[in-house]
Amino acid sequence: MRYFLLLIGTLGMAAAMQAQxxxxxxxxxxxxxxxxxxxxxxxxxEVDIRYVNMPVKTAELSYQQGNSVRxxxxxxxxxxxxxxxxxxxxxxxxxxxxxxxxxxxFQGRPCELVKVIPTTDASDYSIATLWIDSQRRRIAKSQISxxxxxxxxxxxxxxxxxxxxxxxxxxxxxxxxxxIPLRFLGREAQVDKGxxxxxxxxxxxxxxxxxxxxxxx
Amino acid sequence: MRNLLSTELFRIFxxxxxxxxxxxxxxxxxxxxxxxxxxxxxxxxxxxxxxTDTFEFNGNLLNGNLIVYLVLNSFWFHIPLILMVVVSGFLxxxxxxxxxxxxxxxxxxxxxxxxxxxMAALLFTAFMLALLIxxxxxxxxxxxxxxxxxxxxxGLSFFEPHEAFSRLVWAFASxxxxxxxxxxxxxxxxxxxxxxxxxxxxxxxFLLVTTLLLRFDFGSEGLNTYFFPKLTDTWQALxxxxxxxxxxxxxxxxxxxYSALAALLGIAVFIKRDIT
Numbered sequence: 001m002r003y004f005l006l007l008i009g010t011l012g013m014a015a016a017m018q019a020q021x022x023x024x025x026x027x028x029x030x031x032x033x034x035x036x037x038x039x040x041x042x043x044x045x046e047v048d049i050r051y052v053n054m055p056v057k058t059a060e061l062s063y064q065q066g067n068s069v070r071x072x073x074x075x076x077x078x079x080x081x082x083x084x085x086x087x088x089x090x091x092x093x094x095x096x097x098x099x100x101x102x103x104x105x106f107q108g109r110p111c112e113l114v115k116v117i118p119t120t121d122a123s124d125y126s127i128a129t130l131w132i133d134s135q136r137r138r139i140a141k142s143q144i145s146x147x148x149x150x151x152x153x154x155x156x157x158x159x160x161x162x163x164x165x166x167x168x169x170x171x172x173x174x175x176x177x178x179x180i181p182l183r184f185l186g187r188e189a190q191v192d193k194g195x196x197x198x199x200x201x202x203x204x205x206x207x208x209x210x211x212x213x214x215x216x217x
Numbered sequence: 218m219r220n221l222l223s224t225e226l227f228r229i230f231x232x233x234x235x236x237x238x239x240x241x242x243x244x245x246x247x248x249x250x251x252x253x254x255x256x257x258x259x260x261x262x263x264x265x266x267x268x269t270d271t272f273e274f275n276g277n278l279l280n281g282n283l284i285v286y287l288v289l290n291s292f293w294f295h296i297p298l299i300l301m302v303v304v305s306g307f308l309x310x311x312x313x314x315x316x317x318x319x320x321x322x323x324x325x326x327x328x329x330x331x332x333x334x335x336m337a338a339l340l341f342t343a344f345m346l347a348l349l350i351x352x353x354x355x356x357x358x359x360x361x362x363x364x365x366x367x368x369x370x371x372g373l374s375f376f377e378p379h380e381a382f383s384r385l386v387w388a389f390a391s392x393x394x395x396x397x398x399x400x401x402x403x404x405x406x407x408x409x410x411x412x413x414x415x416x417x418x419x420x421x422x423f424l425l426v427t428t429l430l431l432r433f434d435f436g437s438e439g440l441n442t443y444f445f446p447k448l449t450d451t452w453q454a455l456x457x458x459x460x461x462x463x464x465x466x467x468x469x470x471x472x473x474x475y476s477a478l479a480a481l482l483g484i485a486v487f488i489k490r491d492i493t
Binding site: 049050051052053054055059071072073075076077078079080081148149150152173175176204206 | 267268270271272273274275276277278364365367372373374375376377378380458
């Protein structure tokens with residue numbers, strides 16, 4: 001019984017410590033996002049990678065709190081692996097601590113610069129930096145360094161000062177170049193994959209433009 | 218002339234080898250479609266490999282438009298080879314059977330006789346291409362469905378289904394001009410060589426050399442643009458993001474000129490030469 005009480009006490013302390021470790025500005029933003037149970041929105045996607053020529057694509061995006069986003073489109077679409085974490089679910093998936101680096105200006109707005117550092121190896125990102133507009137209680141920019149997929153720079157644009165859901169998101173990333181023989185699909189279809197990977201480091205972006213939010217609270 | 222052409226077409230479609238050619242085209246088409254299905258996923262994975270770290274993909278790229286594009290790539294070598302073998306046979310078989318002499322002993326002019334041969338060769342080629350194009354689109358869309366087309370040409374280009382269809386149709390139209398050129402050349406080779414096996418070998422060699430010269434840098438802009446080997450891949454330009462319509466039209470017209478020259482050469486040699 002004594003050991004059980006000790007365990008409960010330790011877990012309670014750990015939970016309390018974690019709660020204390022999360023910056024209140026981020027907690028405010030999270031609470032605001034949690035007030036949205038789900039939404040559906042039309043999204044236009046514009047891929048900007050030097051070697052990719054893709055027309056602007058339109059898709060229907062749906063989000064339900066606690067679930068990852070779902071995208072429906074009749075066309076082939078490329079969905080960024082980061083940038084669509086509307087409820088900060090991916091950030092909050094595993095325990096973390098935050099470090100507030102104070103106020104900085106971002107795009108003419110005062111923002112709190114908050115570092116999010118996972119406290120477990122299970123997390124798929126090593127560090128995230130958030131520019132949080134504390135007055136408007138929303139994220140203006142984030143930079144997520146993942147363990148496997150490189151670093152994503154994500155900028156958020158909002159239509160109105162009161163909005164918590166963005167009108168536009170730009171995800172910047174690094175992507176490796178490709179080199180494929182001109183007649184890749186002809187009779188010389190055998191291609192050496194090893195030779196095709198070139199030096200990484202090329203920058204790319206995808207711009208997402210949201211319209212017609214149908215929000216459920 | 219009309220009677221000669223009708224007779225020629227009748228003869229072509231009475232010959233067993235014509236149907237061998239049609240079957241060969243169908244077999245080729247089936248092999249391409251099956252291999253496309255087997256290899257398509259791997260090729261697409263290769264295309265998208267460097268994007269998988271950053272993106273997830275939604276939609277099917279292994280669709281009818283990609284399959285049609287793969288069949289279109291048989292315009293590089295397979296289809297022209299079949300056409301050249303069959304078309305040259307229209308005349309070499311007549312030399313071999315000595316029916317040329319029999320026909321020309323009748324009140325038939327040499328010009329009309331050889332003219333009808335060239336016209337029949339063009340009509341037969343057009344028929345074969347129409348058959349290939351219609352069946353390719355039909356089977357590809359029925360079996361693999363519709364979807365975006367991805368092509369690697371100066372980068373990865375994605376075309377939406379309606380755009381892909383339009384570009385593929387134009388590419389087939391442009392490629393057909395190249396096939397007609399090869400058909401005319403093969404008949405001219407038949408006029409020059411008369412013997413079937415020699416004509417097939419030279420026709421295959423012509424095709425090989427042309428394909429090799431396509432990639433050869435002649436060090437002159439004029440030659441690199443308007444020498445006939447450089448005109449045989451015009452259809453590829455339909456898959457650039459911005460289609461260079463003027464260049465395609467110009468190159469197609471120049472290739473048409475080469476075809477006319479090849480035909481005139483064959484006609485002149487045939488008329489000048491003794492029948493026996």
